[in-house]
Amino acid sequence: KNEVEQSPQNLTAQEGEFITINCSYSVGISALHWLQQHPGGGIVSLFMLSSGKKKHGRLIATINIQEKHSSLHITASHPRDSAVYICAVPGNQFYFGTGTSLTVIP
Amino acid sequence: DAGITQSPRHKVTETGTPVTLRCHQTENHRYMYWYRQDPGHGLRLIHYSYGVKDTDKGEVSDGYSVSRSKTEDFLLTLESATSSQTSVYFCAIGHNNYGYTFGSGTRLTVV
Numbered sequence: 001k002n003e004v005e006q007s008p009q010n011l012t013a014q015e016g017e018f019i020t021i022n023c024s025y026s027v028g029i030s031a032l033h034w035l036q037q038h039p040g041g042g043i044v045s046l047f048m049l050s051s052g053k054k055k056h057g058r059l060i061a062t063i064n065i066q067e068k069h070s071s072l073h074i075t076a077s078h079p080r081d082s083a084v085y086i087c088a089v090p091g092n093q094f095y096f097g098t099g100t101s102l103t104v105i106p
Numbered sequence: 107d108a109g110i111t112q113s114p115r116h117k118v119t120e121t122g123t124p125v126t127l128r129c130h131q132t133e134n135h136r137y138m139y140w141y142r143q144d145p146g147h148g149l150r151l152i153h154y155s156y157g158v159k160d161t162d163k164g165e166v167s168d169g170y171s172v173s174r175s176k177t178e179d180f181l182l183t184l185e186s187a188t189s190s191q192t193s194v195y196f197c198a199i200g201h202n203n204y205g206y207t208f209g210s211g212t213r214l215t216v217v
Binding site: 002004030031033041042043044045048086088090093094095096097098099 | 208209
């Protein structure tokens with residue numbers, strides 16, 4: 001049983017495309033986290049949100065608490081956005097999705 | 107940066123040998139965590155600590171032990187490494203309510 005499900009698992013896009021990554025969760029939460037991991041790199045936190053929408057540059061994260069669903073959008077995608085994006089929710093511990101591997105082609 | 111470092115960054119070891127990974131933080135955080143990351147799996151919790159000498163098991167703790175004798179250091183030991191423990195190991199500090207800061211990871215290969 002996975003408390004956090006992400007889709008798609010893999011995503012390839014052309015530079016400039018609008019990208020959406022989805023996350024569904026089954027546990028009750030106070031906040032949801034989006035993380036980014038570049039190839040061979042560490043993991044950094046992008047967003048923590050508990051309602052509505054947050055925006056940071058070209059990245060937008062939304063959450064619908066009633067539907068237990070969150071989306072991460074990337075506008076005007078760029079090759080440097082190529083990374084694994086991970087959704088995580090706190091419960092008794094932190095539950096992580098398996099990640100969405102994004103490749104943006106020039 | 108966040109003040110959390112892992113060592114070593116890479117290690118190759120032989121089956122049956124003991125291995126210790128170190129996580130060092132300068133943030134004076136109470137909570138520290140060890141995760142492993144494998145293809146097809148999300149990050150999985152091995153052990154965590156909620157204070158000096160206070161530790162508890164995560165979901166994949168078999169074959170691993172930890173120690174925390176100082177606030178700043180959290181050690182992960184593989185008593186007798188097996189090939190199934192080949193993985194990338196991440197240390198993190200933080201709290202469920204506020205999010206984590208991760209170390210850069212240790213890539214461990216058991217041959």
